[in-house]
Amino acid sequence: MEKLNKLLEKVGAGKIFFVISLTIFISFAGLNTNIFLRAIQNFVKIIINIWWVLILVFTFMFLINLLLNEKKISHYVGKNSGIKGWTITIFGGLLSHGPIYLWYPLLSDLKEKGMKNELIASFLYNRAVKIPLIPLMIFYFGIPFTLILGFWIIIFSIINGKIVGVICNENSN
Amino acid sequence: MNDFKTALFKTKNAFINSILVLLGVILLISIIITIIPDNLKIETGVIFLDTLIAAIFGSIAAGNPITSYIIGGELLAGGISLLAVTAFIVAWVTVGVIQFPAESYLLGKKFALTRNIVGFISSIIIAFLVIITMGFF
Numbered sequence: 358m359e360k361l362n363k364l365l366e367k368v369g370a371g372k373i374f375f376v377i378s379l380t381i382f383i384s385f386a387g388l389n390t391n392i393f394l395r396a397i398q399n400f401v402k403i404i405i406n407i408w409w410v411l412i413l414v415f416t417f418m419f420l421i422n423l424l425l426n427e428k429k430i431s432h433y434v435g436k437n438s439g440i441k442g443w444t445i446t447i448f449g450g451l452l453s454h455g456p457i458y459l460w461y462p463l464l465s466d467l468k469e470k471g472m473k474n475e476l477i478a479s480f481l482y483n484r485a486v487k488i489p490l491i492p493l494m495i496f497y498f499g500i501p502f503t504l505i506l507g508f509w510i511i512i513f514s515i516i517n518g519k520i521v522g523v524i525c526n527e528n529s530n
Numbered sequence: 531m532n533d534f535k536t537a538l539f540k541t542k543n544a545f546i547n548s549i550l551v552l553l554g555v556i557l558l559i560s561i562i563i564t565i566i567p568d569n570l571k572i573e574t575g576v577i578f579l580d581t582l583i584a585a586i587f588g589s590i591a592a593g594n595p596i597t598s599y600i601i602g603g604e605l606l607a608g609g610i611s612l613l614a615v616t617a618f619i620v621a622w623v624t625v626g627v628i629q630f631p632a633e634s635y636l637l638g639k640k641f642a643l644t645r646n647i648v649g650f651i652s653s654i655i656i657a658f659l660v661i662i663t664m665g666f667f
Binding site for chain 2: 370372381385392395396397400406407411415419423456457461462464465466468478481482484485487490493494497498501502508509510513516520524525
């Protein structure tokens with residue numbers, strides 16, 4: 358275990374994860390060529406779909422680094438941000454675009470600057486309400502279902518945030 | 531206002547730090563969305579068990595939520611309860627087994643584990659609440 362930790366520290370967990378993912382991906386070339394080729398197509402499709410979100414996320418990150426210091430971030434989403442912090446988080450989560458994992462780097466950066474765990478969890482949970490996809494959801498499941506589901510997801514974003522906040526106190530991780 | 535160069539340097543470091551993790555996640559998601567069939571079958575005959583299995587599938591599956599709506603619509607048409615379909619859709623967008631390594635690396639292992647477990651349990655509770663609430667309308 359100690360050796361593994363040293364290796365992770367030396368090489369970097371990110372690089373190791375990438376190599377493992379790439380190995381799994383390439384191994385499909387030997388296992389099933391059809392799946393492998395379709396997986397490549399899907400990989401390219403995802404990259405085409407998300408590149409602009411990636412640019413958006415890192416632009417946000419740059420602007421935050423440029424315009425906001427830790428004191429200001431703490432004021433908006435830190436320990437004493439109160440209802441203001443929740444409001445920013447809930448609306449931020451609802452309005453954010455693209456896959457959830459693209460927002461991890463920005464949230465990681467904000468966390469280092471003092472954003473609370475409960476607000477990060479709430480932001481990620483609110484991303485479950487996909488505003489642009491509401492018409493499609495209505496088409497499949499109807500208006501009452503769509504509205505009721507959206508309502509409960511927002512309520513549970515607060516509940517989940519609170520639970521995560523209590524379990525992961527700010528000094529952990 | 532901070533220094534322009536410092537802000538750029540910090541953002542560049544964050545980008546280098548996270549890009550390989552993001553690419554790793556995209557590689558895994560590409561495989562998962564290729565493997566998962568559009569006509570996924572979740573049916574045991576026991577509503578609660580269907581709901582639990584649906585939430586597990588939703589947690590493991592990844593990709594655009596549109597796919598979850600399409601699969602959910604197909605499951606519903608195939609006779610699966612709305613309860614199970616709701617749990618499937620909610621777990622799809624709130625729990626991320628495939629993204630877990632990236633979330634764990636960038637936001638902390640304890641945070642990622644707690645958030646995903648709480649999210650999984652919530653997907654089942656929300657499914658029940660949605661069905662109960664719909665009963666009032």
